[in-house]
Amino acid sequence: MVAPFKQRRTNQDMSFNEEDARGVKQPHNDPLVITLTIEGFDTKRILVDNGSSADIIYLSAFQQLKLDLGRLRPFDSPFVSFSGNRVYLKGIVTLTVTVGTYPKQLTRQLDFLAVLATNENHTWTIEEKEEDKVEALEEVELVEGKTTKTTRIGTTLSLEIRLMLVQFLKENLDVFAWSHEDMLGISPKVIKHKLNVNPDKKPVQQKRRVFVLEWNQAITNEVNKLLTAGFIREVYYLEWLANVILVKKVNGKWRMYVDFIDLNKACPKDSFPLPRID
Known part of the structure; x- marks a missing residue:
């Protein structure tokens, strides 16, 4: 007697139960x-x-x-x-x-x-690439007597082009932002950004993180700048609460970010992500 031929079924649903999830740290991705x-x-x-x-x-x-x-x-x-x-x-x-x-x-x-590296464990080979030669720059004072309001231009420009460029920059000082106060923002009547938060998601209030003294001082300075410029304001009875993150820049100063990981999880993913931004 010949056993009947069993055709492989390719339309079978793949499912997981609680046993499959045992030992997996949640939430997982x-x-x-x-x-x-x-x-x-x-x-x-x-x-x-x-x-x-x-x-x-x-x-x-x-x-x-x-x-x-x-x-x-x-x-x-x-x-x-x-x-x-x-x-x-x-x-x-x-x-x-x-x-x-x-x-x-x-x-x-x-x-x-x-x-084209032999490693397949995502520890890629780092190759040194010769940096392209960059044109030397010179600092130009756009407002006489104010050393903080400067910009840099190339040193290979002809004298005529240089004078025209400097004059053009001085005539358009309003496009420069040397401090937070110089960035006046855009009126909500022109454009407004709103987060598309899933209403079914429960708001998350992160526990306050403790930072070292140097970080606390950097955070205080940055927050005071934003408050003075009117970029942020103090609110009460907030539903979402996120900590800040500090990253040291090349020049030794600190850059402050906000940990929006919980808020991002509550927003639907973009169907058209940007893989590279120049």
Whole structure:
């Protein structure tokens, strides 16, 4: 007796229960590892990270797909990590990617950024790139007697162009903002920004964080500047409460951010994110 042929079912729903979630730290935003058909080859161990804005292909995968280096197109923008390190790419290549099986199948042409390094653990090789020569600049005083109101222009300009440029800048001083008070803002009658917060989400009030004395002083100074300029105001009975974050700049000063991670979770994700902003 021959056992009946069991056809593989591809329309079965994939579901998870409480047992599958045991041991997983909540809330979680874990990536997926899947298999796709790329350029006619079944390519395994593809990491799908919904927090990434670029599709990456490594040297080993590039070689196993037998791709010609001539297909690479120039791509000059490097990846910059939070630590400031830069990852320089070899180029961008367009590949044919197929997902699923017939009749539920989709084929698309996708652009992959080629990281020609042997590492596949996301510890990319950092290559040093010679910095382009930058034109020397000179400082120009736009308001006589006020050394704080200056700007810089190139030193290779002809005398005639330099005089015209300086005169043009002095005639348009209103476009410069040397302090918070100089930024008057835009009237709400012209444009207004409103957060699209999900009404079903419960407001989050973060617990107050304790900072060292140096950080506290930097926060106080920045808040006082914003209060004086009228950018912020004190409110009571607030529903959302977020702490600030300090990041040290190259010049040794502090830059202050607001930890909006809880608020961002309550807002729907943008269907058209910007992967790169120049």
